[in-house]
Amino acid sequence: MRSPQVVPDPALPSRVTVYEVGPRDGLQNEPTTVPAAVKVELVRRLLDAGLPVVEATSLVHPRWVPQLADAEEVLDALASSLGDRARDLPVLVPNQRGLERALELGLRHVAVFASATESFARRNLNRRLDEQYAMFEPVMTRARDAGMRVRAYVSMCFGDPWEGDVPVAQVVGAARRLVDLGASQVSLGDTIGVGTPGHVVALLDALNEAGLPDDVLALHAHDTYGQALANVLAALRHGVTTFDASAGGLGGCPYAESATGNLATEDLVWMLDGLGIETGVRLDRLVATSTWLAGVLGRPAPSRVVRALADG
Amino acid sequence: MRSPQVVPDPALPSRVTVYEVGPRDGLQNEPTTVPAAVKVELVRRLLDAGLPVVEATSLVHPRWVPQLADAEEVLDALASSLGDRARDLPVLVPNQRGLERALELGLRHVAVFASATESFARRNLNRRLDEQYAMFEPVMTRARDAGMRVRAYVSMCFGDPWEGDVPVAQVVGAARRLVDLGASQVSLGDTIGVGTPGHVVALLDALNEAGLPDDVLALHAHDTYGQALANVLAALRHGVTTFDASAGGLGGCPYAESATGNLATEDLVWMLDGLGIETGVRLDRLVATSTWLAGVLGRPAPSRVVRALADG
Structure with a gap:
């Protein structure tokens, strides 16, 4: 299989953690619901391809995300198949009830999903922006007390479909609050994919100034406007070493109007491989x-690398 | 229409020249041949959108590129419609015969298309690598003597489908020869889209060392593996200020197996607009x-920006 010529850039980190969101964020945004057995096989194959972190599912009420209604079935099957390792797969918990289920299952890594903007907090959480912290506080405290790692997603960091521009200070405020509540990592989401590299640098500078260094941050770039990898490169040069991506570009179906445009893991890994940056990921297995x-x-993967290698 | 939040990066140039290749490189690689009147309208609209350089067509034998068999008809119509300005539109001339036609038409800017690799020189020009210079020499000398600007494309700079990796020194050798023959600008083509940002930096460093500064260079990035904008960002940071792109991603049809994957001008301009870098391009007109x-x-544009804005 074709692979990029390896030419490192000494200005960049030598190792990166690819945080795979396909089974949760990807499948949640696909129009087709796949059977639990496929989800289990997907997670198993992603781990087998060397992905170090695979977010497995979301313990959300089935009414909100019917695509992931079988979360507990999937987690049980993963525990049977993977043993103790399954307990380290991060799982999204939207609220107290989700966390209780995660605790019962013995999970060690959960994620919460916050908003940087008033509009999206209202639409996604049905709460005011400042109320979201009141909702997360008991969840995050309980998780931390139980020894869990807690990741916090912050969505709409680079633009909001209803509000337009989002001030950097507003994102910094949200990230700061979530770290104060116990988040060990904050994933900065460009949910609508409008961000550009100077914006990434300005946000990271402001977060560093607020006491949040690059090693507690992750970039969750979307490719809706084709900017994802350029933004990753800017963040990488800044010092960020965790990047979210979705296998095959799952969740960003190029034929759906509502394409969310998750960055494809293969497109990210192609760049990192070319830069000689270690990820542990085997691109051939990932593409397969x-x-x-x-x-x-029943449709081609949105990932450009997957399509190019399939054609070639 | 949605636009990116403007956040400049002081490490980057403040102004960039977008070199539009859609009417030539794009249409040449589309399965559908469009009428001359559409080509004329396309060039006119691209100029109207503020693109400073639009490569209009190729004066190649119709047997090789039937899509552009009407080159002279198009150039005549452009001269009627645009007057003297039409003479500044660059046109590809593959050989002496093409140059004679360009001279008869009073054109002031031509381009030649060279290869960095033996395999592609043989396939595309039916010549050995060193023989291509003998073919270009009289063309470039005559053009220069007539006061024309001469751009030289170098293809396969970052990888070759038959040879695999392409040594940086080999590309430097080709670029050096073409500048010595009179090229005022060398466009570095990632023809199969495999390049990554460290490779871009290494090639630019080597070209600079060989006496070819960034201001005689352009990057012609392809998005086949999704790497185009990240590579542009790396080149921009290095000091390159001319970038080739194709309106709508023309020539990189996402549904064709042979997708060449030209970088879409809109995706490039979105990033440059976000970075506050002046291009003179009006994104709304370009998208229209x-x-x-x-x-x-009869098919959607491959450009992610065009598709996102059409959806939104």
Whole structure:
């Protein structure tokens, strides 16, 4: 299989953690709901491809995300198949009830999903912006007390479909609050994919100034406007070493109007491989996994790398 | 229409020249041949959108590129419609015969298309690598003597489908020869889109060392593996200020197996607009042009920005 010529850039980190969101964020945004057995196989294959962190599912009420209604079935099957390792797979918990289920399952890594903007807090959480922290506080405290790692997503960091521009200071405020509540990592989401590299640098500078160094941050770039990898490169040069991506570009179906445009893990790994940056990911296995899943979903993977390698 | 939040990065140049290749490189690689009147309208609309340089067509034998068989008809119509300005539109001339036609038409800017690799020189020009210079020499000398600007494309700079990796020194050798023959600008083509940002930096460093500064260079990035904008960002940071792109991603049809994957001008301009870098391009007019042309071609534009704005 074709691979990039390896030419490192000494200004960049030598190692990166790819945080795989396909089974949760990707499948949650696909129009087709896949059976639990496919989800289990997907997670298993992603781990087998060397991805160090795979967010497995979301313990959300089935009414809100019917695509992931079988979360507990999936987690049980993963525990049977992977043993203790399954307990380290991060799982999204939207609220107290979700956390209780995560605790019962013995999970060690959960994530909460916050908003940087008033509009999206209202639409997604049905709360005012400042009320979201009141909702997360008991969840995060309990998780931390139980020894869990807690990741916090912050969405709409680079733009909001209703509000337009989002001030950097507003994102810094949200990230700061979430770290104060116990988040060990904050994932900065460019939910609508409008961000550009100077914006990434300005936000990271402001977060560093507020006492949040690059090593507690992750970038969750969307490729809706084709900017994801350029933004990753800017963050990488700044010092960020964790990047979210979705296998095959799952959740960003190029034929759906509502394409969310998750950055494809393969496109990210191609760049990192070319830069000689270690990720532990085997691109050939990853491409095979996304090609298999595209067959299940009955449409080509949005990832450019997957399509180029399939053509070639 | 949605636009990116403007956040400049002081490490980057403040002004960039977008070199539009859609009417030539884009249409040449589309399966559908469009009428001359559409080509003329396309060039006119691209100029109207503020693109400072629009490569209009190729004076190649119709047998090789039937899509552009009407080159002289197009150039005549552009001269009627645009007057003297039409003479500054660059046109590809593959050989002496093409140059004679360009001279007869009073053109002031031509381009030649060279290869960095033996395999592609043989396939594209039916010549050995060193023989291509013998072919270009009289063309470039005559053009220069006539006061024309001469751009030289170098293809396969970052990888070759038959040879695999392409040594940086080999690309430097080709670029050096072409500048010695009179090229005022060398466009570094990532023809198969495999390049990554460290490779871009290493090549630019080597070219600078060989006496070719960034201001005689352009980057012609392809998005086949999703790397184009990250590579542009790396080159921009290095000091390159001319970037080739194709309106709407023309020539990189996402549904064709042979997608060449030209970087879409809109995706490039979105990033440059976000960085506050002046280009003179009006994104709204450009998107309207690509949307119109997609209608003529009967398929959506490959550009992510065009698709996102059409959806929104």
